[in-house]
Amino acid sequence: MKKTDAVAALAALAQDNRLDIFRLLVQAGPEGMPAGAVAGALDLAPNTLTFHFDRLRTAGLVSVRREGRSMIYAAQFEQMNALLGFLTENCCGGAPCAPAAECKPARKRTKIPA
Amino acid sequence: MKKTDAVAALAALAQDNRLDIFRLLVQAGPEGMPAGAVAGALDLAPNTLTFHFDRLRTAGLVSVRREGRSMIYAAQFEQMNALLGFLTENCCGGAPCAPAAECKPARKRTKIPA
DNA sequence: ATGATATTTCAGCATTCATTGAAATATCGA
DNA sequence: TCGATATTTCAATGAATGCTGAAATATCAT
Numbered sequence: 001m002k003k004t005d006a007v008a009a010l011a012a013l014a015q016d017n018r019l020d021i022f023r024l025l026v027q028a029g030p031e032g033m034p035a036g037a038v039a040g041a042l043d044l045a046p047n048t049l050t051f052h053f054d055r056l057r058t059a060g061l062v063s064v065r066r067e068g069r070s071m072i073y074a075a076q077f078e079q080m081n082a083l084l085g086f087l088t089e090n091c092c093g094g095a096p097c098a099p100a101a102e103c104k105p106a107r108k109r110t111k112i113p114a
Numbered sequence: 115m116k117k118t119d120a121v122a123a124l125a126a127l128a129q130d131n132r133l134d135i136f137r138l139l140v141q142a143g144p145e146g147m148p149a150g151a152v153a154g155a156l157d158l159a160p161n162t163l164t165f166h167f168d169r170l171r172t173a174g175l176v177s178v179r180r181e182g183r184s185m186i187y188a189a190q191f192e193q194m195n196a197l198l199g200f201l202t203e204n205c206c207g208g209a210p211c212a213p214a215a216e217c218k219p220a221r222k223r224t225k226i227p228a
Numbered sequence: 229a230t231g232a233t234a235t236t237t238c239a240g241c242a243t244t245c246a247t248t249g250a251a252a253t254a255t256c257g258a
Numbered sequence: 259t260c261g262a263t264a265t266t267t268c269a270a271t272g273a274a275t276g277c278t279g280a281a282a283t284a285t286c287a288t
Contacts, residue, residue, distance in 0.1 A: 007130055013201075014124035015276080019117065026205060036234060048277060050236055055275095069234045069285040080201070087127075087198060090137045091217035103205035129246080150264060162247060164266055169245095183255040183264045 001082040005060065009083045012059035017044060018052045025062060025075040029105050032074025034067070077103050115196040119174070123197045126173035131158060132166045139176060139189040143219050146188025148181070191217050 013019050020042050025032060039049050053073055056062040060079040065072050081102045127133055134156050139146060153163050167187055170176040174193040179186050195216045 003130075003133065007128055007133055010124050010128035010133070014121055014128045016117075016121055017276085019121055019124070034234085035236095039235095045278075046235060047237080047279085051276075054236095066284090071235060080205075084198065084201060087194070088217065090140055091194075091219075103202065105205075131246085148264085149266095153265095159248075160265060161249085161267080165246075168266095180254090185265060 001086045003086075006083060006086045008059040009061060009079065012056050012061055015052070015055075017042065017048070018056060021049070021052055022056060022061060022075060025073060026077075026080070026103070028075070030074055030077065032063075032065075032072045034070035034072050036070060038073065077105060115200040117200075120197060120200045122173040123175060123193065126170050126175055129166070129169075131156065131162070132170060135163070135166055136170060136175060136189060139187060140191075140194070140217070142189070144188055144191065146177075146179075146186045148184035148186050150184060152187065191219060 013022060021038060021044075024038060024041060035046070035049060035053065038044070039046055042049075044052075053062065053064070056073075057064065061076055062073050063076055065074075081104075084102070127136060135152060135158075138152060138155060149160070149163055149167065152158070153160055156163075158166075167176065167178070170187075171178065175190050176187050177190055179188075195218075198216070
């Protein structure tokens with residue numbers, strides 16, 4: 001990851017609502033969740049939400065896909081891992097001191113038992 | 115670490131010059147380095163530098179101490195580790211997936227051989 | 229096609245941010 | 259004390275940010 005990307009990702013996460021949004025998506029897993037659900041969960045105006053999604057997407061932290069009339073947003077775990085890697089790689093003047101932090105959710109969740 | 119602190123730390127790092135400054139301090143180790151040395155290394159105006167140091171300090175990412183007429187700034191590794199912890203703790207919906215990333219530089223470096 | 233649902237686009241506004249220049253403060257050496 | 263060095267403070271300015279409201283677009287059900 002280049003410094004520019006790191007700054008973009010950090011800036012994207014450095015805002016109350018966006019950090020909430022991202023954490024929600026991270027917890028939702030790789031399948032993501034529709035914009036409306038996020039709006040409901042965090043009580044945000046839909047246009048405000050679009051604005052923040054855009055910033056997260058530009059930073060490569062989330063992806064979108066359309067599903068019917070819903071837009072499904074999902075966290076991009078690889079980008080988050082790259083950011084963690086970038087932050088730790090400059091640690092301790094090159095001496096290996098930090099294990100690379102990573103988050104590898106299961107690709108697809110088999111149906112959750114009720 | 116509370117969300118507020120995380121946002122503050124992320125915002126502090128989400129800027130070109132400050133990310134450079136912080137990385138430089140991280141590489142300098144816990145003993146830190148004088149403001150002037152940072153200014154020289156990154157070619158920044160001294161007042162601009164003070165502005166950024168302030169932001170980093172408010173976010174708890176650096177500390178200062180006076181030494182003669184120099185102000186020695188040092189990275190606060192614990193705060194950085196707390197931030198990494200915060201980012202990974204919300205990973206994977208609570209499932210343990212990421213080892214806590216940490217950076218623990220030696221407290222004091224014994225004289226470096228020439 | 230029509231109306232309803234889901235989301236985005238656009239214009240505007242107050243706030244915050246990063247930088248600059250000039251002046252102030254603190255410490256050291258002679 | 260005087261001058262030099264190191265850093266901070268203050269005021270000003272242009273740019274970016276986050277939010278709001280109104281209108282546009284896309285999809286679905288009938």
